Amino acid sequence: MAGDWCTMPLDLLGAISMKLETIEDFIYFSLVCRWWNHAASSIKTEWRAIPTPWLLLAENNKENPNSLRKIFNLMNNKCYKLTLPETFETRCSGSVYGWVAMIDRHLNVKLFNPVSKAHIPFPSFENISDVMSYDPECFDSRDEYSTWCLQGFVTKIIVLRASQSCHHEFVIVAICVSACVAVARPGDPSWTLILTDKADYEMVDVVAMDDHVFALFRDGRLVYWNAEEFFNMEFMKQIDYSPRQPHILGKELNYAFNKEYLVQSGSELIMVIRYKEEVGDEKGEHYDLDIVYRTYFFEVFKLNPTNKLWEEIEELCGLTLLVGCNSSMCVSSGKYLQESCIYFTDDENEFWHKPKEFGGHDMGVFNIKTGEIDEFYEGDDTRSLISPPTWFIPQL
Known part of the structure; x- marks a missing residue:
């Protein structure tokens, strides 16, 4: 038989x-x-x-000679162990395309598929700007400089799929400190800096939708570029799409801890605002050094295409959002994920060095309808200095 x-x-x-x-x-x-x-x-x-989110957990450098890295599957609540030495000592950021964008301690950049082990090289992050140039007077060692680059300089790494009219299928957008936003394609000799106007609010997220590439600023303002020109880097001029809307940030907003995300859902744009708080006494003077901060609430807005204003929504019919150290994602809830919920991981990179065992603790699932936050993973392998857990949608 x-x-x-x-x-x-x-x-x-x-x-x-x-x-x-x-x-x-x-x-x-x-x-x-x-x-x-x-x-x-x-x-x-x-x-x-079926698009099912996997969570690439933090690396384990202790008694791990085979460089095994655990991956948590939300569909069946199981963990897999894969030999992934390429992901160690790197800043990782997942995407819906199966790729994980990685920057290592030598500032080499590539897209890596944890399932197929395929990779696509990108230009080095070395000397992306004068702000990032190595200065021996500012750092005690080259390793300290690399840690700062991966932890403090780069705030978000986003993978975008280019339009069919472009020669390169994927591009990487890196949002960094000092109003530095850079874009690169495979084969480029260097990164291209995007010149934005001198706004009071920084750019926080980027998505590609239809013929446009949209960018969200912290005050709710949207700008866009023509997608073909953006991906071919022929004419990097941004155009205002929606006005500043600081009034939507109605809660007491701690800019040191809150985060905003821009998510594509079909032909619609969704903005997510994540509220965090310091964990200390009433005066905020004494902190639990093993926690320091935590997420306590989210608000979700959908862009009205008529007046181009953000309107708050209280449910996501059949949809689930995933935010954190990754390209922001929207997937069908199906029968495995919690509907109208936001699965989140720790992306407070500026404070990863604060907790006793580094960042990665701030994870959970937020129910938009009830406002409750629950755990979805109870393992103790989430902490990392440069790369806490990140979401990606596996593909062959």
Whole structure:
């Protein structure tokens, strides 16, 4: 009987594998034997999995000779261990495209697929600007400088898929301190700085939608670029799309701790505001050095396409959001994820060095309807100095 299974017609095996819904099942199918692996490989480019978020957990540098890194799957609440030495000592940022953007301590940059182990090199982050140049008088060592670059200089790394009219499929946008926003494509000799106007509020997130690339500022203002020009870097001029709306930030806003995110949902734009608080006494003088800060609330807004103003919403019909150290994501809730909820991870990189065992503790799932926050992962492997857990959607 085993021989019969291993000699099934290739087209029949291909038809069966196309019915598989999860990337785990597809991988298990391909591991049955060489013939089944051949069948899976023949349809791999056509097969599509249910978009299921995986959480790349923090690296474990202690007693881990095989460089195993744990990945948590929200669909079945299971952890996988993959040998991923490439991800150690790197700043990681996931995406919906299966790629994780990585910057290592030598400031080399690449996109890496944790499942297939494929990678795409990008230009180095070395000397991206005068602000980032190594100055021996400011740092005790080159390692200290690298830690600052990965932890303090880079605030967010975003992976965008270019339009079909562009020569490069993916670009990386790096939002950094000192109003530095840089873009790079594979094969570029260096990063290109985006020149924005001198606003009082910094850029916080970027998404690509239809023929535009939108950027969100901390005061709710949106700007955009023509997508083809942006990805080809032919004419990097931003255009105002929606006005400043500081009134929507109605709660007591601690700019040291709050975060804003821009999320694409089909043809709609969603803004998420994350509120955090310091963990201390009433006067804020004594802190629990193992926590320091925590998320306590979210607000969600949808852009009205008619008046281009943000309008608060209290539910996401059939949708789930994921924010943190990654490109901001919106996925179908399906039967596995909590609907109208926001899964979040710790992205307070400026304060990662404050907690006793570094940052990564501020994780949970927020219910937009009830305002409650629950845990979704109870493991103790979330802490890291430069790369706490990050979301990505696995792809072959």
